[in-house]
Amino acid sequence: MDPITVIRSRTVVMPSTNIDTDQIVPARFLTTTTKEGLGKQLFADWRYDAAGQPKPDFILNRPEAAGCRVLVAGRNIGCGSSREHAPWALVDFGFQAVISTEIADIFRNNSLKNGLLPIIVDEATHAWLLANPGVEVEIDLTNSSLKLPDGRSVTFPIDGFARYCLTNGVDELGFLLSKDAEIKAYEARRRA
Amino acid sequence: MSAPKTMFEKVWAAHEVVPQTADTPAVIFIDLHLTHEVTSPQAFSLLKSRGLKVRRPDLTLATMDHATPTRTEQVFGGAPISIESAAKQIRQLEVNCAEFGVELLGLQDSRRGIVHIIGPELGVTQPGKTIVCGDSHTSTHGAFGALAFGIGTTEVGHVMATQCLLQKKPKTFAIEVSGRLRPGVTPKDLILAIIGKVGVSGGTGYVFEYRGEAIREMDMEQRMTICNMSIEAGARAGMIAPDEVTFAYLKDKPRSPKGAAWDDAVAYWRSLPTDEGATFDKTIEIDASSLEPMITYGTNPGMVVPISGKIPDRRGDVVFDAAMKYMGLTPGAPITNAPVNVVFIGSCTNGRLGDLQAAAKVLKGQRVAPGVQMLVVPGSQEVKREAEQLGLHEIFKQAGAEWRESGCSMCLGMNGDTVAKGEYAVSTSNRNFEGRQGIGARTLLASPETAAASAIRGRVTDPREFII
Ligand code: SF4
Numbered sequence: 001m002d003p004i005t006v007i008r009s010r011t012v013v014m015p016s017t018n019i020d021t022d023q024i025v026p027a028r029f030l031t032t033t034t035k036e037g038l039g040k041q042l043f044a045d046w047r048y049d050a051a052g053q054p055k056p057d058f059i060l061n062r063p064e065a066a067g068c069r070v071l072v073a074g075r076n077i078g079c080g081s082s083r084e085h086a087p088w089a090l091v092d093f094g095f096q097a098v099i100s101t102e103i104a105d106i107f108r109n110n111s112l113k114n115g116l117l118p119i120i121v122d123e124a125t126h127a128w129l130l131a132n133p134g135v136e137v138e139i140d141l142t143n144s145s146l147k148l149p150d151g152r153s154v155t156f157p158i159d160g161f162a163r164y165c166l167t168n169g170v171d172e173l174g175f176l177l178s179k180d181a182e183i184k185a186y187e188a189r190r191r192a
Numbered sequence: 193m194s195a196p197k198t199m200f201e202k203v204w205a206a207h208e209v210v211p212q213t214a215d216t217p218a219v220i221f222i223d224l225h226l227t228h229e230v231t232s233p234q235a236f237s238l239l240k241s242r243g244l245k246v247r248r249p250d251l252t253l254a255t256m257d258h259a260t261p262t263r264t265e266q267v268f269g270g271a272p273i274s275i276e277s278a279a280k281q282i283r284q285l286e287v288n289c290a291e292f293g294v295e296l297l298g299l300q301d302s303r304r305g306i307v308h309i310i311g312p313e314l315g316v317t318q319p320g321k322t323i324v325c326g327d328s329h330t331s332t333h334g335a336f337g338a339l340a341f342g343i344g345t346t347e348v349g350h351v352m353a354t355q356c357l358l359q360k361k362p363k364t365f366a367i368e369v370s371g372r373l374r375p376g377v378t379p380k381d382l383i384l385a386i387i388g389k390v391g392v393s394g395g396t397g398y399v400f401e402y403r404g405e406a407i408r409e410m411d412m413e414q415r416m417t418i419c420n421m422s423i424e425a426g427a428r429a430g431m432i433a434p435d436e437v438t439f440a441y442l443k444d445k446p447r448s449p450k451g452a453a454w455d456d457a458v459a460y461w462r463s464l465p466t467d468e469g470a471t472f473d474k475t476i477e478i479d480a481s482s483l484e485p486m487i488t489y490g491t492n493p494g495m496v497v498p499i500s501g502k503i504p505d506r507r508g509d510v511v512f513d514a515a516m517k518y519m520g521l522t523p524g525a526p527i528t529n530a531p532v533n534v535v536f537i538g539s540c541t542n543g544r545l546g547d548l549q550a551a552a553k554v555l556k557g558q559r560v561a562p563g564v565q566m567l568v569v570p571g572s573q574e575v576k577r578e579a580e581q582l583g584l585h586e587i588f589k590q591a592g593a594e595w596r597e598s599g600c601s602m603c604l605g606m607n608g609d610t611v612a613k614g615e616y617a618v619s620t621s622n623r624n625f626e627g628r629q630g631i632g633a634r635t636l637l638a639s640p641e642t643a644a645a646s647a648i649r650g651r652v653t654d655p656r657e658f659i660i
Binding site (some may be wrong): 015016017018020022023026027028030031032033034035045075076079080081082083084087102104105106109110113114159160161164172173175176177179180182183186187190191 | 345514
């Protein structure tokens, strides 16, 4: 995984509340055995018509969405199924950060493991971002700040260890493997 | 004496390999890792790419359920699996399990079934264990007093490689259920009411503990229905204290402890319930005796009403308006006006023997309304065998329902069983999200009794018309 420190991008806004992972990637695409290419299926049921053609008015099909790396979503994105295909699809499409006021647990965990920053902001900042789609924002992971174009800067909570892994490109599996001695000791004292 | 602890805190503390620090999450040991065809292929690939083995194949168990067909001829031969990519995924799991030495209860194994149904059936789900699976409804196993939760595929790889997970300690949330459920009102109705009250994100960051009279009176299958849907309120896990009901269920299960090991285990399990005086970070109370059968009307499991009630009218609220548009229902109308095209009885929420018995009781001697398709899918091959011994399959077939091999089936549209665009399905599963049961499918979540009653009338129906 490449280290992430600063993301500068315009935003794409999807104001729907409770965007669940079945919307992010519908179940029928989960029969894949790889991670690649899921960006094509991102929001498939909202993005394509019955004939499989892109719906021109859906935000991700609009020209202004091209190249955007930051998704601003309505409250509580990522609820439902634990499918990691959801962050895989968002990353494959090109997103590097998701902003909302609430982000579901498993989706947040899965995102952090794939270089997709789950960013929780206060209601006022969220309302402003929803009302001003397409603005250029700057996310600086080293100091957990989100800068808005009017110069305002808000900080977002992020677990220190997750930040360390993301900014250094360290993966958690390497950290767990380094605890082998402790795991062995635990196994020795564990109830059978 | 040490400070009083909650059950969650006891189980957590017993599994800390390395405690949480200011800089790093805890390393938690996992006692049981369940896996299936859909969320494992990329994890096995991760292991392969790093030259790693499955550390504890003895604590890992694989089965097939999500993409697996339910038509007998596709399961046992005579017809190819209709979805080619699903067939490939099933084969991939066989290859991966053989290569990594993981036990697989494969397509034709008599012990196969939905992962959350077979764990308890085999007796590998036990109080005090940490249990994970690449599936959000792993919360089901919490009914035994286990700490059980869903993980993503990268974490599946972590557990395979190290038998451990990096976890930040969640907070605790007591759901105090007073009173008793009235006749015709089921655990499914209770959990839908709880989700309606807590909201679909109200449990985020918490582990639930369900407590109180109505919970203690439930059998294990009913407790599983409750814990199963914890995730629909945002909680990753839900737990119920183990008691004599739990021990009686586990006694003599194929893989539960035997002899002296059983006595040891029970003694340990008795130490797990939350101590008197322990505190929870949050508590809500709900009176079970005030509830009616519940049913959802919208596109998340928190959009729920009593069956004698009306769809609320919250026009102007964007979530509500979008749900009404998708569902094609009228704000303010009685929910019993809603038409029914499909009825699905099954899933890890309500696909156990007691659920099938409850549905059969309503359906006995009745017919499914003309034009309604009804599918009854046992949660495991074991449930199927038991149901057939009791003759339940004959009741279903005589009523005009289809009877299938076990699997996730219509709970999610990826195995060939789907609800057509625009059709209304009363389903005993756990998610009514847009498109969950098929593109454009409209799902109403309810109990097996309500689903069966609705199948007979061809519209949403109060099951108490049939069973009281
Ligand atoms: S029955 Fe439904 S909810 Fe349960 S494991 Fe299968 S797909 Fe998931």
